[in-house]
Amino acid sequence: MAGPATLKKRHWGLITSFLFLAVIPFVATVGYLFTVAEDQYHSVAGFTVRSQEQAGANEILGGLADFAGASTASDSDILYEFIQSQEMVQSVNDAIDLRAHYSQYWPNDWVFSIWGDATQEDLIWYWNRMVGVSYDSSTGLIEIQVKAFDPQTAREISREIVSISQSRINELNLQAREDAMRYAQDDLEESVELLKNAREAITEFRTRSQIVDPETDIQTRMGVMTSLQQQLASTLVEYDLLRGTSSDNDPRITEAQKRIEVIRDRIAIERRNFASSSTETGGVSQDYPSLISEFERMTVDREYAEQSYFAALTALESARDEANRQSRYLATYIKPTLAEASEYPQRLVLSGLAGLFLLLFWSILALIYYSIRDRS
Structure with missing residues (x-):
């Protein structure tokens, strides 16, 4: 008869490694998420670039509707890249002090906050963490989700993004109208x-x-x-x-x-x-x-x-009619929302993912150890 199973040295080593590599980091992560991490509120806004579908009288009579300009899909592509650009971050930061807001809990909540002396590049990196942008190229719909430490700031940032995006579309429209008027005027002078x-x-x-x-x-x-x-x-x-x-x-x-x-x-x-x-x-x-x-x-x-x-x-008359009305504009189908409850950070989801990855990490290390031990 075999004697009763007892824990040997290698077993105690495996338990110790599991304790230090999986249990303690998991407990520390859960503790940080539920005791240190600050609540984050999110604001959602959705918009798309629309164009005037009504043609002017000169376009109908003269058949000049093909000179309307670029499609709204390309404008949406431009806007999608613009929201994630340094210019957008600087414009929003000028209106709302992003560093002051997102660094107010530093260094306590060092995972979800940014340091106070962050550079512009650091702020852009952090911006892409806190501002999510989704874009459907087939429909041209753009949706943004902004996270902040209080609901009012989150909504203000969303409103500022929508306002700056509208200004950029207006600038694109103005430039297109000025170019169309200039080209039409030059053609008229040559024909005269x-x-x-x-x-x-x-x-x-x-x-x-x-x-x-x-x-x-x-x-x-x-x-x-x-x-x-x-x-x-x-x-x-x-x-x-x-x-x-x-x-x-x-x-x-x-x-x-x-x-x-x-x-x-x-x-x-x-x-x-x-x-x-x-x-x-x-x-x-x-x-x-x-x-x-x-x-x-x-x-x-x-x-x-x-x-x-x-x-x-x-x-020239067609270009003037086009200049007298806004050919493209920003249609907001979801106005910036005001959160009533905190949904971020997703503590349960992050805790589960942390436990899963820690367990996988410890298991892989244990398998590697026993593989090397058996070969030797």
Whole structure:
């Protein structure tokens, strides 16, 4: 028969290690949480970036709705990063003395407090501990949870975060509106200058050629040609009638012949004028095909300049309408709450986690010890 089991040296070592590595740290942690750690209150706020969905009259009539700007999703991304940035911490600290509040229980509650001479970098690290930010990229919803040692301060910090975030969205809106107005104004000035040059070119052409409209002028000349052709035909008929009823010495026949020659010479001169640049024959110092080509080119330039001017003017009116209203704003769907009871630190949860991890830590060390002992 085997004798009764007794505790040996290695067993006492295992119990001692369990006592010092698991039990005593667990008791110290529980004691700290329930006797030293100060109560923390939390405030919750939720908001998202919304945009104006109503389009202005110029956007509807001109089809310029695509110039609205960036999407609200990118603004939410910017805001999510901004809340965790150094600029946000500095802005909130200027309004609410974060160091004074969070260091009031130092060094007693050294785990959940910050030291009074903490640097800016230390304060940012501590900020990320006390301010939780959750962001849903699919919906653009941002929710913040602020912890402080009293409920009023927690709510004030939440309100300050919402206010500073609203100011940042307003700054982004203002910058976008100013850029849109500046670009639209620059485009309008360029189109005005283009239209001015096009109209000055047409005025210079009319002054140089003394023709208001080449098309109207050529129609007038064609009317003269038609009239001369009719007079020539009538004179030829009269001439043929005189030859059939009079002798060759009849003065009327001679006069009809001279009239026919004059009309034919005038018709020839008018025809040469269409392609002549000589002013001696009644031309305009430039042939008509070149005049018409030059005038049509300047007319096309003027029409393009006018269309560009109207488009730039419409874009400017659209940008002005957009500037007159806030295109994006911060919609708060959860206003900063005021806690009535302390929920942090979560003493029971932290105690359970501490006991679990201490037990696992001691178990791993014991297994390592026995593994090395058996191998040796």
